[in-house]
Amino acid sequence: MLNVSIGFIYGISHILLSIYAYQHINSVDSVYFKFDSLSVLLNGLLSLILIPVLFHTRYYLNRHVPDRKMKGRFLSLMIVLSTAISGVYFSDNFLIIWVCLEITTIAVTFLIFHERYTDALEAAWKYLFISSFGITIAFLGILFLSVQSSSGLEASLSFSYLQSVATHLDPVFLKIAFLLLVTGYSIKLNLFPLYAATIDAKTAAPFPVNAIASTALINGGFVAVIRIYSVITKTGAASWAQHVLMIVGVLSLLIVSFQLFRVKRFKRMLAFSSMEHMALIAIALSLGKAGYYAALLHLVLHTLAKTGMFLNFGEIRACFQSGWIKDTGNYMKINGFSALIYLAGLLTITAIPPSGMFMSEFLLFKALLYTGNYILFAAILILLTIIIYVLFKLSMQLLYGQAPDSFNPEKAIINRYEPVSQLVLFGLVFYLAYFPPALFTGLMNAALQILN
């Protein structure tokens, strides 16, 4: 009961913070933090997904974590993780972002290892080590960035300051800093080159952790990269940075299309799906102004959709007592409502109309054609077709395949009200894409001003 109350109070506080931040956009005077449109938008999104995530965390803890102390520890770490992610969004300084991302690393590591089994230990170790390595590489990038930002005795690494002096910065140092920051933060972004440890981490992490780490935390990595990108786009090195993002995006997409064929677990499949979407966002960013809106819209919609998918996975695991695809089957008959929601989620993340994500992908393809990237257009189309084929093939086993012999209907936990939260999330994806409210478009356009 205490855990539930703490979770509830935290959720409410987070929402209040988002409302306060929205009311004080660009008006709070703090040395290290700032409420700008991008941070308000993403923090609001985190508040929104925290409601169902904290709600489903209760189910997860009751079903899989019998120890009361462990429940408390899990919830505390979730709170630390969410707070650190909000810290990343609101930071107005590269070093503060770095510190907050390091805190997320530590929180996620312990959350992965929460169930204390061998695979979780392996995944936690890999995530901790590679993430710490990545964070150190990013720190080197920050040091390069600080080369010419020194004013007086102290180096100023605030975005506002760096944006104002961007044209005076040496492009060589900016390029090195950008490359190191993108490489270092690629573990948070779930992109090439440091993607492997993230995929392993998401394979082992409990589903409420994934619902945050595959969405809000990825957005944190996005914010970290977009801040340096917004500085570099004001210099002569802009097109170079765009090429880097394009290479990262295309390579990530290629890796996903190959690796998905080997996937045998749902969480791993969803982790690769996140990598695919982040790759598309990186490609959209690399197209310059033509792709910025598509990138941000895709980021927002992916956050809602992937949260829903991971929460739905929680129901699948409760039903079949396993996360392996081979251990599932005939879900449409066993738990029809949840299976239908899964199908809706699958259509959403594969961007098949009327999915809301179709809209952002359509804008991306339009931007590709507008900028004359015809070969890339065709290549992405082919890779996405492969990815959609594999995702559907893997999902068909769950929905219509034969239930395994090991399936015991008496042990299956089915709650017919649980999928409602996912229905709302997928509905929101549709609503925001096709009927965006003025508040949302206003924030989106204001957020894009950072890049223009």
Added chain:
Amino acid sequence: MILVCLIIFAVSMMYLFLAERISKYINLLIVQGILLFIVAFINLIEINTLGLIMILLETLLVKAIIIPRFLNKLRRTNNLKRLDESKIPTFYSIIIMTIIIIISFIAGYFVKNQFIQLKFFTVAISTVMGGIFFIIIHKNIFNHIVGFLIIENGAFLLSLAVGGEFPFLVSLAVLIDLLIAVLIIGVFVNKIGDTFEELSITSLTHIKD
């Protein structure tokens, strides 16, 4: 004096690839921590007292005392003595490290800039690249921690090279973050030692589908 310390630091990087005993790696980290303190102290003597305390904390206390003591404890707990499991023979490792140092000098020449102190820059870059190379050629995860700490030392040298001094609170947050990361990595090494037969990355392949 600074130049002498930097040369000894570069030599310690070469010696790292010659050593096979775990205790030697830890001793090398202590030497590097002390060298970093001397270099930073001489270079930044004119900065404010808080800044100096920060450097004293980061180099002497954390890099030369706390972390090596912690690593020694880890070594004893996991009964690690000699780890001759490099994927590349020592001779070739030394040659590659020499090439890394030469490349760092060339890179230093190309990024020549009024804001950068080249003597620190070249050693910093070679230390970072050497640390990454050290991780790549070793299978044992204890050695990966050593490699990670060497990269950290390289990052510290790079911060001296670029000369920008960060605000005290931010430096403190960075230091605490790193210290916690290293301590937690150590805790996980212990858990891996208890769970798996050996502390090698070859044992950590179960999670792949």
